Amino acid sequence: MIEQLAGSWNHIIVVILMMIGLFLVIARTNLIKKLVGLSVFQTSVFIFYISLGKVAGGTAPILDGNPDTLYSNPLPHVLILTAIVVGVATTALGLALILRINEAFGSIEEDEIIEAKARESLPRPKRPTGEAAE
């Protein structure tokens, strides 16, 4: 039981971290916080992959010429290298969107943005926020 728990410890913690990230994305209305939650989720997936690639007693997959050396699996490392770079690219895109949303609605809180959208679709007498919302 203890052995099983120790062997699966990484995976258990990864599940907890993932769910914290998912909770941040669903429950928080602040867009920056949502994006941080997304990156928490993402990093926990990286940890999961790298944990799968570990071989007990192995070393980093850099060949040293000795045929008896045991190496960890290089394939998950390669996949995650790609994912990290793609992750930062999507983060940058998300942040650019947030800046534009903030410019258009004057808020990065989801509730307030929805409210502002609702106000916009009403037949408007004279909006106090008309200038920047075009």
Place this chain on the structure above:
Amino acid sequence: MMAGLIINIFLLALLVLIAVMVLRSSRLYAVIVMSGAYSLTSAAMFVNLDAVDVAFTEAAVGAGISTVLFLAAMAYVPADEKPSQNRNLLAGLICVGAGALLLLAVFNLPTLGDPMAPVHQHVAPRYLAESGSALQIPNVVTTVLASYRGFDTLGETIVVFTAGLGVLMLLAGFTRTVRVTPVSSKTASAKKLAGRSKKSSATPKGSKA
């Protein structure tokens, strides 16, 4: 081996602690710096799990560039999160449910470091055995990234290029004016807002021009 295991458990506990602090804090600057710390801690974990290349990249890109991008964006948005409690219960239920299902699956996975796990039986042994003599590059991760899976890297480059184009198009003509909303009565934020309105009055806005 034992020391590695203890370090592993300690770092994972630290990650959970940081994630919970991110969850509880409502000051966005603190949240962003903690997410940088989260990335750095996970980079330490990657070293411990033999993924040195990934650790490099995570420390430079995840903890470095990401944090800088977030901080740069924070210059234009309010520094504090407004309290929102309306969806906590439903979201919590969804997360606990999904987490419980995933935990059920966890115990069917091979344990950490199991050399007979299916993930080690597929193409990885071939990469380790052949890449040294075929390509003369000692770092297997580099070989796989640039040679065996070069098309993956091409696709990655296309994604990054597209995202870069997207950012440029979104921010083209981004005026530096910020709607002045009363965030707090602190002198620091008041000074910042004053500086911003001065800047905005110096550059005429597009709608008036």
